Amino acid sequence: MTLTPANVDDIQEIVRSHAAIEISAGQTKSPTPRRDAVALNLAALRGITEYSADECVLTAYAGTTLHEIAAALQAHGQYLPFDPPLVDAGATIGGTVASAASGSGRYRYGGVRDFLIGARVVDGAGRLIRTGGKVVKNAAGFLLHHALVGSAGRFGVITEVTLKVFPLPEAWGTLRVECGNVANAITLARIVEARRFDLACLDFDGQGTMWIRIAGRASALRTRGEQLRAAVAPRDADWLEGDHDAAIWTAAQDWGSGHDPCAKVVGNASSWPQLCETFAHMRLMAAGAFAICRMGDLTPTPAQLAAAGFAAPGLNGIIVTGPDAGTRLGPVPNNPFEERVRRVLDPQDRFRAAPHTS
């Protein structure tokens, strides 16, 4: 059974009257409801409730699409700098927060966790709780909204979020460099980082193609681009602007689908060469802080995962799209703090059956 409430009162009522609930919205990450739970779809709880461009703060219901938010922001020369994925596929802001989905742009100013400043959430007892606020600086009370980032529906139903937003840069440009393989790309990433350029994005893939993006005033862009080119010399590099630049980063927002699932893998430089053996297609973001990997033929059995190195410390992952979305790659240690937080928010285990419990 799928329920599509359009207001918060109905959500509270639904939560109170069902023993097991699975939350979705745009269904771009987890396409089909599973298991013996009521599917609570938030797609109808949508709309920007408050947006002050002067304040650089936007509040929207959880089911609001990223597309709608991006359009509203762009009309005022602003944007979400963390490049949330699956915009064109119809992803919502609630799902973006719940899955902590930050893209390439998180390199410069931070990810979802750095832009979420407040939220409302319906807990497992049907209570509506407000956390944080609508100002960018706030140290009052427990900041529960932080824990909603990546909570994957286990702490309650996020109904509304408030985000800090930033002015949209005037111009963008990307330098594309062929490094040959991932090890060379990692080496180049370190060289570029040591120069301390103020980069918007620094991505590379498993084959060693690197994309370095800068953003800012149009009058300074080419000068900065030339400095970047000099830093990667003698490697060949192509400078891309306009649609050619935009196309690269739009493609990076494609995190797969039900037919072509992806995992987010968190690791460090030493993890990636081995992972290239496991994942034929992977894009490493934020200078290699994390990777979005096509699952391909890999089924997440413990043996396969262990073979891929997921038993080792420092390597962690989660399937982000497809039927197994929410499945953790690698061991999930018991966490007494997390368990206490979860029990307070969901004492009757209504959200425990959600697919994100591994």
Added chain:
Amino acid sequence: MQPDALLAALAHIVPPDRLLTRPGALAPYECDGLTTFRGRPRAVVLVESQDEVIETVRLCHHAGVPFMARGSGTSLSGGSVPVDDGIVIALNRLNRILRLDVASRVVVVEPGVINLDVTVAAAAHGLYYAPDPSSQSICTIGGNVAFNSGGAHCFRHGMTANHVLGLKVVLPDGQIAMLGGDGIEAVGPDLAGLFVGSEGLFGVALEITLRLMPRPESYRTLLAGYQSLQAAGDAVAQIVAAGLLPGAMEIMDRLAIEAAEAAVDAGYPPGVAAILLVELEGDAAEVDAEFARLITLIAQSGATSTRVASDAADRARIWKGRKCAFSAVGRISPDFIVQDGVVPRTRLGEALATIEQLASAHGLRVANVFHAGDGNLHPLILFDGREAGAFERAEALAADILRLCIRLGGSITGEHGVGLEKRAYLSEMYAAEDVAFMHRLHEAIDSKRIANRGKMLGGGAMPTAHGLHPLERSGAISRV
């Protein structure tokens, strides 16, 4: 466990010279940067290892005796005032930088590490730690974590919560939990983000993984003088509307300028009603292009004077005036209260005008220093504690200002935390059900309510407000 039994057990954890119990040795731990509240602890444990912290917490939990972890005691909200007869865990000696990973731009530190020392350690690698509370040369990372400290760069760079990537913590019952991860992205809920700002109520951070930022190639620091606070505030709005994203935007009013100039020769323009400090940061070519735009905006905004920092030393001098503003006010008033509230940036002008009216209604002067980029006000309420009723009037004005922040849609604290000072206002800012949730969460994490008892949510025996320190009241000491 009897009181003496607890002390005896603590004596098994640390040697006698690191277990303070004599009144004279305990006195420095009785209050913090706020000085309004005081408590007399039973003992202070000077820990030198994580195990000593864990053992002390477990003993306190077993005995049901409150404990408070303390760094440098710079809290401005009474956050590090001990509970009478409780245990203080002094973390200053737990101050090792455990790992500096230049490639991953992270550093792992113990809680007693001084904020500025993180940047000092990272500087050789072109990196720095962004959160910069004014007390950064003495405050510790552990305290920054507990109170989600801010600083002057929060609009662009965020608060402490945005720079803490991972934590190893000891919960109030002695269990260990690992929160977050060791990189900028993690898997699972952002529990480190929830722990930050919990004011010690969730336990003690033993290891903290911090994000380091690349030091920008270029800074450009501009100081503009205005004939009114309103004009300075309007300039901030115009800068944001023009699409610029300065690292910092700070405003000081006439009284604050006067105080800062008296304390350090910051070179602020004389005779102006307000100064606006704007700092651009980034690649040199970008900063040049932004500066051209900025200088046009400033010229159009009615600035009566402008000055650009000529070099790094000049930049440091300009910032020194701003960062010492709190203590500098001691030069122009015998006593003062540092307040900390937030309003939406677009309502700064309204807030400042109202604060002026409120101050005059209470017959008090207020010096204003604020982080204009993020709407974080720091009204400094000036009074003379030797005058009967003056402290009470100052407190009443502080209360009015906090209620103003709530009414305008802001927060009762931007960076100092709730502590003891603002317990009464939390339930005015949040609805009853929101505060009830905080109590339920507190109960689940610390069923005995022994970790930094009384802060933020109240509960237990309250430390008493003593007003000024007796020596301050007598005029023997002052805050300069």
